[in-house]
Amino acid sequence: MTAKNVFKTAALMKEIMARYNDAGKEAKKKGIPVAWVTAVFPVEIIYAAGLFPYYPENYGAVAAARKVADKLSTAAEARGYARDLCGYARCGIGDAYADEHPIGEILEPDLLFCCNTQCGSLPKWFEVAGRFYNAPYFLLDSPRVGLETDELCKGYFIEQLHEMIAFIENFTGNTFNYERLSEVLALSNEACRLWNEILDTAALKPAPFGFFDACFHMAPIVTLRGTQEAVDYYRALKEEIDERIENGITAIPEERYKIYFDHIPCWPKLRWFSDLFASRGALVVASQYTHSWAYSFNLERPLESLAESYTHEFVNRCFEYRVQRKINFMTKYGVDGFVFFSNRSCKPNAIGLYAKSKLIRERTGLPGTVFEADMSDLRFFSEAQVLAELEPFFEQLS
Amino acid sequence: MKRTELIETFESALINPADQVRQWKTEQNSGAIGFLMSDVPEELIHAAGLFPYGIINGKAELEKADTHLQAWVCSHARNSLALALGGNLDFLDGLIVPQTCDTTRMLLDLWKHVRPLAYMEDFRLPRQVDRPSVGKYIIGELERIKYRLEQYIGRSIKPEDLKHSITLYNHNRKLMRRLVDLHAQNPVLISNRELYTIINAAMIMPREKVNELLVKIVSTLEDDLNATEVDKEHVRILLSGTLLEPMDILDYIEEFGGAVVGDDFQNGYRYIEADVATRGSLIEALADRQLNRIPSAAFDPAHNPRRFFLANLANEKKVQGAIFLHLKFCEPENFDSYDNLQAMQNAGIPAMRLETQFGRSGLGQLRTRVHAFMEMVGGENV
Ligand code: SF4
Ligand code: SF4
Numbered sequence: 045m046t047a048k049n050v051f052k053t054a055a056l057m058k059e060i061m062a063r064y065n066d067a068g069k070e071a072k073k074k075g076i077p078v079a080w081v082t083a084v085f086p087v088e089i090i091y092a093a094g095l096f097p098y099y100p101e102n103y104g105a106v107a108a109a110r111k112v113a114d115k116l117s118t119a120a121e122a123r124g125y126a127r128d129l130c131g132y133a134r135c136g137i138g139d140a141y142a143d144e145h146p147i148g149e150i151l152e153p154d155l156l157f158c159c160n161t162q163c164g165s166l167p168k169w170f171e172v173a174g175r176f177y178n179a180p181y182f183l184l185d186s187p188r189v190g191l192e193t194d195e196l197c198k199g200y201f202i203e204q205l206h207e208m209i210a211f212i213e214n215f216t217g218n219t220f221n222y223e224r225l226s227e228v229l230a231l232s233n234e235a236c237r238l239w240n241e242i243l244d245t246a247a248l249k250p251a252p253f254g255f256f257d258a259c260f261h262m263a264p265i266v267t268l269r270g271t272q273e274a275v276d277y278y279r280a281l282k283e284e285i286d287e288r289i290e291n292g293i294t295a296i297p298e299e300r301y302k303i304y305f306d307h308i309p310c311w312p313k314l315r316w317f318s319d320l321f322a323s324r325g326a327l328v329v330a331s332q333y334t335h336s337w338a339y340s341f342n343l344e345r346p347l348e349s350l351a352e353s354y355t356h357e358f359v360n361r362c363f364e365y366r367v368q369r370k371i372n373f374m375t376k377y378g379v380d381g382f383v384f385f386s387n388r389s390c391k392p393n394a395i396g397l398y399a400k401s402k403l404i405r406e407r408t409g410l411p412g413t414v415f416e417a418d419m420s421d422l423r424f425f426s427e428a429q430v431l432a433e434l435e436p437f438f439e440q441l442s
Numbered sequence: 443m444k445r446t447e448l449i450e451t452f453e454s455a456l457i458n459p460a461d462q463v464r465q466w467k468t469e470q471n472s473g474a475i476g477f478l479m480s481d482v483p484e485e486l487i488h489a490a491g492l493f494p495y496g497i498i499n500g501k502a503e504l505e506k507a508d509t510h511l512q513a514w515v516c517s518h519a520r521n522s523l524a525l526a527l528g529g530n531l532d533f534l535d536g537l538i539v540p541q542t543c544d545t546t547r548m549l550l551d552l553w554k555h556v557r558p559l560a561y562m563e564d565f566r567l568p569r570q571v572d573r574p575s576v577g578k579y580i581i582g583e584l585e586r587i588k589y590r591l592e593q594y595i596g597r598s599i600k601p602e603d604l605k606h607s608i609t610l611y612n613h614n615r616k617l618m619r620r621l622v623d624l625h626a627q628n629p630v631l632i633s634n635r636e637l638y639t640i641i642n643a644a645m646i647m648p649r650e651k652v653n654e655l656l657v658k659i660v661s662t663l664e665d666d667l668n669a670t671e672v673d674k675e676h677v678r679i680l681l682s683g684t685l686l687e688p689m690d691i692l693d694y695i696e697e698f699g700g701a702v703v704g705d706d707f708q709n710g711y712r713y714i715e716a717d718v719a720t721r722g723s724l725i726e727a728l729a730d731r732q733l734n735r736i737p738s739a740a741f742d743p744a745h746n747p748r749r750f751f752l753a754n755l756a757n758e759k760k761v762q763g764a765i766f767l768h769l770k771f772c773e774p775e776n777f778d779s780y781d782n783l784q785a786m787q788n789a790g791i792p793a794m795r796l797e798t799q800f801g802r803s804g805l806g807q808l809r810t811r812v813h814a815f816m817e818m819v820g821g822e823n824v
Binding site: 123128133163168172174175180181183199200207362363386394396398403 | 511512544547549570579582744746770777778781783795
């Protein structure tokens with residue numbers, strides 16, 4: 045993103061995220077319970093129950109983007125938590141023990157909710173946090189799903205949603221309000237719809253919006269999904285993008301290639317990557333990461349619908365499903381090649397990437413490469429090493 | 443056969459891990475299903491007339507896994523895949539991988555891709571074990587595994603066959619638990635190394651044969667128990683971790699005057715601790731066993747019951763020190779590690795953590811650290 049290319053809505057986003065953070069602190073004062081939740085979690089239930097949802101992963105991402113993940117991690121490492129654990133978890137655990145808080149303290153939970161659709165690191169981290177903060181913890185267990193829809197896993201999840209609602213009722217003393225849930229679900233649907241319309245504009249040639257923009261604008265779809273703020277925000281962003289399309293403003297100065305990227309960005313090097321790709325005329329247009337929030341809930345059968353969406357999310361699917369999904373994105377966005385980030389912080393996504401890359405090259409004939417780094421910790425980042433993987437790839441493109 | 447000869451059978455099984463399974467396959471004209479650690483319902487595989495083979499033994503060239511599993515993946519996964527890629531598991535017709543962590547999550551699929559086998563399944567273990575919803579799920583998952591095995595063998599698993607297998611395995615576990623007791627009562631009777639050699643070799647030998655040998659070993663040891671003087675000077679040690687590796691650690695502990703009197707390894711006590719009921723629905727019985735196993739890092743009750751379990755075990759066995767073998771890159775274990783060490787400290791039990799890796803542990807350093815620890819907890823006896 046060049047300076048003139050900065051989105052007007054960027055200011056709006058800073059504002060609503062600041063408001064969200066303030067609301068968290070306010071909640072503490074007002075006695076509204078702060079509930080830790082995970083990114084791929086039926087937060088709609090938390091909003092409907094009137095709890096304040098807080099996203100420790102987001103805290104980790106912010107720490108990473110501000111290049112202090114390694115500092116926070118040290119306090120965890122001093123207690124034997126290995127450097128090889130997920131960087132977000134190390135930031136969260138590190139902050140609990142740290143004396144210095146370079147990005148402010150994580151918001152302490154009154155209760156914790158975790159869904160393990162994403163990974164097995166989150167539940168372990170949240171358990172540790174539950175013990176540290178002495179707060180009740182609830183795990184929504186989501187066993188892995190294969191190519192087909194899985195009734196066993198779905199049924200198990202629905203039963204657990206009932207258990208979770210009872211757990212919340214027991215904590216708050218209030219009866220759960222299903223009408224309110226419907227409203228929240230409708231707001232989630234609308235935000236997801238707008239977000240995906242925005243992501244789709246990356247398919248235009250040249251495109252007004254790409255993956256690195258999406259990384260910048262994704263905070264509300266993660267944290268405020270289910271609220272009017274998220275809907276308003278993405279409406280404003282969509283309008284701005286439409287204007288850009290009319291005025292011929294593009295995401296990068298000269299778009300020659302479209303690239304598919306997996307998965308999470310390397311936060312402390314976001315700018316470095318986006319400049320690097322832009323300098324080669326390569327626009328990263330899609331990643332399964334930014335496309336994770338594409339829900340469409342059926343208000344007639346809310347719990348079932350929540351269960352279907354959150355258990356069958358791609359991160360919880362088998363190898364073949366994930367290969368096919370990547371290829372579908374590549375086709376939909378008409379990419380010229382792909383880059384996979386073997387992120388040592390995120391084993392559930394990085395393990396198998398080399399085999400997937402080879403298979404996808406064979407199936408699509410597209411050039412592609414894999415590089416090693418960490419999404420948050422610069423101790424595991426070497427520019428030279430990354431360039432050694434990417435340079436030959438760029439050459440292949442031309 | 444003398445005691446030493448009996449134990450030698452187990453030792454040679456570990457040295458040549460493919461011999462017995464190959465021989466069995468030829469004799470029985472049937473297949474073998476490999477499984478990774480842990481908690482896989484071997485009884486179902488056995489009842490299907492197949493050979494359950496625990497992939498834990500055998501030194502692989504780890505580099506063989508490099509193209510597929512990054513250097514930061516745990517060495518259990520890397521070692522296992524490297525064994526397969528090196529042709530050391532060619533006798534397998536199938537594989538079950540239990541879902542215990544982020545590594546196992548993609549491992550079976552990856553394996554399927556690089557070394558496809560006729561039967562390949564994930565055992566999708568639930569992560570929570572204490573809410574009612576889990577009951578129906580785990581039964582459903584066990585039914586699924588059973589159904590897939592039946593599809594593979596082309597006939598159904600008869601209830602009487604399953605009952606027979608469960609009984610066989612229960613008997614096996616009982617015999618091995620008896621060995622553990624005898625060892626704890628008098629470590630001179632059967633050494634650390636011998637005890638764990640038997641438990642690990644059992645995973646790659648025909649279970650019927652294992653039981654036959656164990657009956658004889660137990661009876662010899664029981665005779666000896668009365669005849670041998672108990673060496674009261676042994677320093678009693680608790681070992682804990684995901685997997686007991688390297689086995690050399692057992693020798694070092696012994697060398698410096700120690701005896702391992704308790705553990706919770708997947709290739710140790712966790713493997714033999716829980717029996718399965720033989721009455722009522724057998725699938726339900728298998729499910730119950732799974733839900734009531736001793737705590738492990740792969741399951742997520744918030745309060746980490748494992749630390750209390752370990753502290754209790756330490757007290758019950760009157761241990762003088764606890765050593766945590768931490769398999770490098772094993773995340774579930776790592777997340778609990780600090781709390782487990784704290785729990786030992788709170789219980790007044792000296793504890794230390796050693797980092798290990800399959801085939802890559804620095805043995806000299808391990809020995810030095812064990813020596814120092816044994817001196818600290820054993821005082822002048824060491
Ligand atoms: S392991 Fe991956 S999915 Fe899990 S919290 Fe870390 S980055 Fe997210
Ligand atoms: S990381 Fe730990 S739990 Fe997972 S496969 Fe390796 S040893 Fe087993």
